[in-house]
Amino acid sequence: MAAAGRNEARRIAGVTPKWTSLLPVASVVAATALFAACGQDRAPDVPMSEGQVIMLNSGCSACHGTEGQGGMAPSWNGIYMDQITLEDGSKVLADEAYLIRSIKDPTAQQVKGFSIMPPNTLTDAQIQLVIDYIKSLK
Ligand code: HEC
Numbered sequence: 001m002a003a004a005g006r007n008e009a010r011r012i013a014g015v016t017p018k019w020t021s022l023l024p025v026a027s028v029v030a031a032t033a034l035f036a037a038c039g040q041d042r043a044p045d046v047p048m049s050e051g052q053v054i055m056l057n058s059g060c061s062a063c064h065g066t067e068g069q070g071g072m073a074p075s076w077n078g079i080y081m082d083q084i085t086l087e088d089g090s091k092v093l094a095d096e097a098y099l100i101r102s103i104k105d106p107t108a109q110q111v112k113g114f115s116i117m118p119p120n121t122l123t124d125a126q127i128q129l130v131i132d133y134i135k136s137l138k
Helices: 002-015 022-045 050-057 096-104 124-136
Strands: 083-085 091-093
Touching: 050 124, 096 124
Parallel strands: none
Antiparallel strands: 083 091
8 A cells, every 4th residue: 555655655756746746755755654553553553363372383374374375275264154056056055064174174165266274283272263263264
């Protein structure tokens, strides 16, 4: 966002007379200061959730991505309560029960277009925390 603003400012600066050229510069400085302030607020405020820590430590991220963005496996972004298309073409609602089954018994249902997920040793409590994390991904 800041980069786009800067480019825009440069573009404007290039086609406007000299006396106005300070205006875009001032707005860029203001925008940069605002951006830096936001960054400062955000960094210490967002600790990793327990579920994310578990999925990173359990190797889930190797396929599902460090932030659940997907890769060799389906993305987790927004999948909670979404319709998932399975290998046989049928659709299933990704509710809590579906997510638990996907993790406990990965071969029970196959998401269309993906290979097979290996088994894992997560406890029920860990699975619940990972699912809470999946629910938080929009
Ligand atoms: C070797 C790669 C790999 C690893 C490691 C892996 N998965 Fe998967 N996962 C997959 C694939 C491929 C699928 C899609 C096929 C299927 O449904 O089994 C999947 C599907 C899922 C689904 C259902 C997603 C959907 O869109 O319906 C969940 C939930 C899930 N995995 C959780 C986990 C968790 C939690 C871990 C860590 C304990 C994990 N996975 C580790 C490959 C992996």
